[in-house]
Amino acid sequence: MRLWAEFEKGPRLRHIGHLDLMRAMQRALRRSGTPVDYSKGYNPHILLSFASALSVGASGEHELMEVTLQEDESPRVFQQQMNQALPEDLMIRNSGILPEGSAPLMARVVAAQWSIYIFDQAQRTKLLQVIPEWEHQEWIPGFRKTKSGMKECNLKPLILDLSILQDETISMILSQEEGSTCKPSMVLESLKEACDLGEMPRMEIRRNHLLTRNSLHELIPLELTL
Secondary structure, eight states: OEEEEEEEEOGGGTTOOHHHHHHHHHHHHHHHTOOBOBOOSSSOOBOEEESSOOOTTEEEEEEEEEEEBSSOOOHHHHHHHHHHHSOGGGOEEEEEEEOTTOOOHHHHOOEEEEEEEESSHHHHHHHHHHHHHHHTOSOOEEEEEETTEEEEEEOGGGEEEEEEOTTSOEEEEEEEETTEEOOHHHHHHHHHHHTTOSSOOOEEEEEEEEEEEOTTSOEEEGGGGO
């Protein structure tokens, strides 16, 4: 059977990379006694995958992973045992069973909703002031890392929504579809250049939701469809 789990990667763990996060979950699965299934071959590993890797420096509010088990287990028991083995900032909030033959979680993600708060008021004001003119450009310059190095690209079609909240937090929805993935760092680098900020400011980056599309083609949080 396949289980999905919704968990939080708290702000104190924001500098933990994806591979370290995966190792932490694998260790917790072993400590919890969960009857996990393993891959075949010379180097078997736990059949565990994440809906989307989270960049170093970012926390996550509704992160999702799936794990394959050798035998049936109650999601409630799974969640209780895992939370006894996990640190406070990596608690599992919810879990459930994935239907047989259903698509992997990572195949369902099409976008992500982010919130970004810049700590220094002067830097925050300078950056926020350029957003209205910057986002209305037909070509928003950005750079994407490829196998052959950094390549210039247009961020315009990759930024699905961008707004400034009342507390001056930047809220944005960025594409995560295959071949058109956009990271907050790409947007922030472009904004930094647009306002001639000089250096990247200190900030808090949080991924609030991974998004999919419903039957009406509307973007909705993936965890609500599970």
